[in-house]
Amino acid sequence: MNNYILSKKLFRNELSTFYSFLIGFIIALFVGSLILLIQDKNPIDVFSLMLKLSVGSINSLSNSLNKAIPLILAGLGISIINSVRLWNIGAEGQIFMGALALNFFYINTSIQNSALYIFLLLTASFIGGSICILIPALTKVLFGVNEIITTLLTNYIVFGLTIYLINGVWKDPASLNFPAAAYVSELVYLPIIVGKLSSGFLICIIFTLLAFYIKDKSVFGYEMRIAGGSELTAIYAGISAKQKAFLAMLIGGGFAGLAGGIELLSQTHRVSTGISQGFGYTAIIVAAITGMRPLGIFLVGCLFGALTIGGSVIQTIGVSSYIAEIIQATTLFGALVAQFFFSYEIKKKVENG
Amino acid sequence: MVDIQFIGLLNATLQAATLLFIAALGELITEKSGILNLGVEGMISIGAVSGFIAAINTGSLFFAIIIGVLSASVFASIHAFVTVVLKQDQTVSGLILTILGLSLSSLIGKKYVGKKLDVKLESIVNIAEPDSILDIFLSQNIIFYLGILLMVATAYVLKRTMFGRRLEAIGEDLKSSDSMGLKIAKTQFIATCVGGAFAGLSGVYLTLSYVPYWTDGMTAGRGWIALALVIFGGWKPYRTAFGALLFGFLEALGPRLQTYGFEMSPYIVKITPYIITILVLILLTIFKNGDTGAPRNIGIPFFRENR
Known part of the structure; x- marks a missing residue:
């Protein structure tokens, strides 16, 4: 040796x-x-069934891509925050918070049948995600509190808040055994592109390009990298490392919040515990495995979306979905x-x- | 004679504290060697499920504890291999260890959800109706006392033995430790596996005594609170134990608030431990002005440059 x-x-x-x-x-x-x-x-049987039921038809393929949306958006958020060498383990909570904020905006405004209204709803979900990471972000830049633990713990807090709301003030009397908030109007559903594919996927493509631009092409992205790289270099370059870190965290949290908003408007159509099924955690894998590259996150997100769908359909033949x-x-x-x-x-x- | 409610509160405090403390103590040892393992939650879960399955199938509690501790330790060796031998990012590896641990234990434990244990970790001294503080301390089960023993032993080993001093030296300064000829990789590998073993013991306590049954996601973020506890304790065993008692008290107090006359939604009560953990972490960091007493080389892979 x-x-x-x-x-x-x-x-x-x-x-x-x-x-x-x-x-x-x-x-x-x-x-x-x-x-x-x-x-x-038999692994070959199981895997070929997974493959067939996740990408074998237009419908199953669109299901897979729909599942990819939250993975990609939350993954992009994580990668933006990682530009300043910080970790966001709180995407799961931010996804829920995005849906909560959207619903809050929805029930406090008069419903309009317009693209602008849907845009406002999704903006609310983005802001919700940012609010969710506000305390970890503030305490990180002001006092240096470990952001890994604070963002992770917010997941439990927001999830608890969701359960509190759907069992209390937001509870739909019609939802008996499975507590949930009332359904939103069909007027605000995200339109379907083809098969079952939600137009949320288009938003997802736009945000992938946006994240690529922010991280790799913009001045802000360059400053984030310097701020995350070395404190001294940042000072020499006249960059406020704390300000960049704070902004990066708010933007990254917003991406995950948007994922929750899209999930609500295209899949669940109401606030329930089903808004996210661990998407925020899978997104960490997606982001880390691609070395935090937006285009890679998009591709791996699609693959993992298909895996998740494949995992959920093989339950019918008695295989645990945890395999995925x-x-x-x-x-x-x-x-x-x-x-x-x-x-x-x-x-x-x-x-x- | 002490108030019966107070007795219940104290008992619950000690139990919640034991669970958090043992896992935190293991992480403390791992972090002292300069390895950050964010997989505590996953390791507790692995220990909990394997201990539970062993208890169901063999009926032997002793065997169950051994199996739970060993399997969590073996599971932790994945992290040790990836970060110590292969020098990969500790944050990434630890996070994935948590995700893998949770899904793996859900997979293994699927058949055992809802099953009842025939055996349960009983208190060593059998006291039918404990009615004094002493009775409460005497009526805990073996893992509680094991936790106390481990606390004293860890504090002793870290401060008074060659192994402990070397461990700490490696966590503080890799280059100097290397030039002194310390076996860095070996020590870090052992420290990580020991951390896993402790988390496994905490997991066994969860399924054989604290709850006692198995269900998905029953660790409920305790691994992360344990990580916060290490910071709270300033990487010192006794201070970590104090922190565990404090957090255990708050966890125990939540469901009892109503009996003391506070009206609170049970859903809100459930999230108070997480809110309090964040608040404590913030206050602590402000109070210590950012210098929490962490080992200086934590998270940095050791690589000996070519010479």
Whole structure:
């Protein structure tokens, strides 16, 4: 062992993140197969059924893409916040808060049948997401409070608030066993593009490009990177690192909030605990696995959306839907292992002389 | 004679505190070595489900504790492998450990949801109607005392033994530790697995005593509160124990507020521990002016440059 040394590669393959993802995905499918075999299920049967029911027809494909919307938007939010080297573990709560804010705006205004009104509703959800991350953001930049823990804990708080509202003031008397708020009017439903695909997917494409522009092309994105990189450099460049971090967090939270708004207007049509099924957590995997790149988040988001749909349909043949989650998490672990071999090389020690 | 409500409150406080404290103590050891493991929630969940399954299938509590502790420790070794051996990002790896742990334990535990335990961790000294503070302390189960023992042992090992001093040195200064010839990778790997074992013990306490049954998501963010506790305790075992008692008290107080004459929605009561954790964390950071006493090298992978 001592005859070998580890050395950091000077240059990394530009596509290393992509290759790592592929390798990770293969490892994850392998692990998933093992788990299925233990449960006496044929992996090939299960996976081909998942594939068929998630992308096999226009309807199933559009279901998959609809599921991808919250994953992508929340993932983009996480990646924007990561530009300043901060973590947003609170996307799950922000998604709920987005839906709550939308509903709050909805019940306190008169319903209009116009695109502008829907735009205002979605804006409310964006602001809701920003409000949700306001306290973690303020305390981070003012006092340096650990944002990982504060954003995570807000998830539990917002979820509790949701349950409080749908069991109390917002409770729809018609929802007996499954407490939920009243349905919104059909006038504010997001229109369908094709099959079952919601026009929320178009918003999602626009925001992917927007996030790409903000992160990689705008002055603000450049300043965020400097602010996140080194405090001293930021001071030399005359950039207020705290201001950039604060703005990045509000924008990122807003992206996740918007995801909740779209989910309400296109899928659940009311506030319930079903607004998010762990999308905010899966979004962390999506963002991390792509190295926080917006276009990558879009593609992996679509794939993971299909996986989630595939996971939920195989329950009908007695396979747990958790298989999909395990595959998603294992993909990232596999990708981390592969990343090691792209970043380091193991060399034989050369004797001096 | 003490007020019966107070007895109940104290008992619940000790139980909630035990659960939080053991997991926090494990994370403290891991973080002392410079490894941040955000997977506490996942590790507790793995320990909880595997301990529960072992208890159902074997009927042996001793065996259940061993299985719960071991499986969480093995699970933590994934994090150790990825961050110590492969030097990958500790935040990412820890987060995924939580996500994987929660989904994996849901998968394993699916058949056991709603099942009842025939055996339960009983108190060592059997007191039918505890009516004094001493009785409450005596009527806890073995994991409570184990927690106290681990607290004293951890404080001793960290401060008074070579292993503990080396562990702390590695967490504070990787380069100097390396030039002193300390085995960094080995120590960090062990510290991470020990952290997992402690989280597993806390998980076993959850399913064999605190609740006691198994259902999805029953860890309910306790792993994250444990992480906050480590910060609260300034990476010191005794102070962390004090923090655990404080948080345990608040968790126990919530459902009892009504009996003390406070009208509060049960849904709001449920979220108070999280609100309080955030508030405490904020106040603490302001009070300490940002310097929380964290190991200096936490989160930084060790890489020996070519020489």
